[in-house]
Amino acid sequence: MQCETRAWGILTALVVSFSALTSPARALEEPADEWDTLKGCEKRLCTMILGRKPEGSDLKCAIAKTWAQSSLKGGENKGVSWVFGDARCAVDLTLSRADLMKALTLPKHTVKIPQHTVKCVVERDEQVKPVTIKLAPKLEFKNGKADKVWINLKEIEGPDDVKGTVWVAAGLEDKLGIFHKPMIKSINKFMYQQCAKRYGPDAAANDDEKRKDKPASEAAKANDKPATTAKATASAP
Numbered sequence: 001m002q003c004e005t006r007a008w009g010i011l012t013a014l015v016v017s018f019s020a021l022t023s024p025a026r027a028l029e030e031p032a033d034e035w036d037t038l039k040g041c042e043k044r045l046c047t048m049i050l051g052r053k054p055e056g057s058d059l060k061c062a063i064a065k066t067w068a069q070s071s072l073k074g075g076e077n078k079g080v081s082w083v084f085g086d087a088r089c090a091v092d093l094t095l096s097r098a099d100l101m102k103a104l105t106l107p108k109h110t111v112k113i114p115q116h117t118v119k120c121v122v123e124r125d126e127q128v129k130p131v132t133i134k135l136a137p138k139l140e141f142k143n144g145k146a147d148k149v150w151i152n153l154k155e156i157e158g159p160d161d162v163k164g165t166v167w168v169a170a171g172l173e174d175k176l177g178i179f180h181k182p183m184i185k186s187i188n189k190f191m192y193q194q195c196a197k198r199y200g201p202d203a204a205a206n207d208d209e210k211r212k213d214k215p216a217s218e219a220a221k222a223n224d225k226p227a228t229t230a231k232a233t234a235s236a237p
Helices: 006-011 013-020 034-051 097-105 160-176 180-199 201-235
Strands: 059-067 087-095 108-112 116-124 127-135 138-142 145-150 153-157
Touching (some): 034 180
Antiparallel strands (some): 087 116, 116 127, 127 153
């Protein structure tokens, strides 16, 4: 799955950071509605970012994300390795509109996200084990852009080896910032490039163009088909 929904990444920064972890398999199947739910939450967050309207409701999304074992890589050369299988995490995600608007418009503002409970399942020893993570991420903004981020892991319940890996990843990030630059870059790219590209005025225009082009391309395919059939018939013995 290619969904890089930063709404998820911003509010579950821990999960983003150990998307920087490792190695192949795919036993946890992605639920059919996972992509649509993530995209729906992304659209609501982007609408808030692009509109910058102080009035309106806060962001609230119940979302989940599934990672193949092969995509949980990148941490081995940073002192962290992912030796388990696939993983899926779910969270009831909330973000204050007022806090977000201050982050986008003030010279400096710190967003302190309330404690979230992230419920995960992780493949381990050919079994799927539950893991519960409690965290309260903090993001420091300067001139409307993310400048620093802290995972701020509070508590974790699950198998000892999984707990150890997550604690190490969170500790290395908050103390040494081993995943800090990619996380900051990802957040800012989402807010200032991807939101506009996917949901800004130009996005609607691009969708219209695609819809106009589709019938023509389908007609061309239809016209090509009989010609191919005729050619095949002519060459038959």
